Amino acid sequence: MYDELQKRYVKEIKTNQEQSEAIKNLTTKIHELEHSLQEQRQRIEQLERKKVSWRTSAASGKKSRIPEGEVTSHRDISEKKESCCSKYLELLLKEIKKLKKENEKLSTERRALKTELAGLDEDFFEEIEDLKHAVQESVKLNNEYEKCLKQISVIYGLPYTAHL
Incomplete structure (x- = not known):
């Protein structure tokens, strides 16, 4: 019984450590994704500013530069980049939300395990050891x-039954 409790205690500690590591990794990944999301937002803002400047220069009658080999207009390019960036941002947001949920779930489980482990102090194990010795x-x-019962049953000639 004591060995089983000791094994359970060790298992709980390992689980707790694994969950702490997973939480740490998830938190790191969330921060990386949030950083990436912020970079992409800045990039979108820059592209939008360029788009505005291209529109104003086109409206004022100036010629806009199109890189060599490009057949599409700047508006088509910026729309493609915007849609691509917005899809990427949506994916990042979904991933961040998913990781935050998982992080929250693991944190809750970790807290529950910590409170459960708090009840298993040295006195508890000493009491288990005492109970084991008593058993x-x-x-x-x-x-x-x-x-003694067998001897008494032989002395008095009574049948001894083991199930008693």
Whole structure:
């Protein structure tokens, strides 16, 4: 019984450590994704500013530069980039939300395990050790009683049944 409790305690500690590591990794990943999201937002803002400046220069009659080999207009390019960036941002946001939920779930479970482990202090294990010793002594005493009962049943000629 003590060994099982000790194994459970060790298992709980390992689980707790694994969950702490997972929480740490998830938090790091969330921060990375949030940073990436912020960079992408800045990039979108820059592209939008360029888009506005291209529109104003086109409206004022100036020629806009199109890189060589490009057949599409700047508006088509910026729309493609915007849609691509917005899809990427949506994916990042979904991933961040998912990771935050998982992080929250693991944090809650970790807190619950910590409170459960808090109840398993040294006194608890000493008490378990005392109970284990008492059970061993009780088993020895029961074996002695059984021997005596067998002897008494032989002396008085009574049938001894083991299930008693």
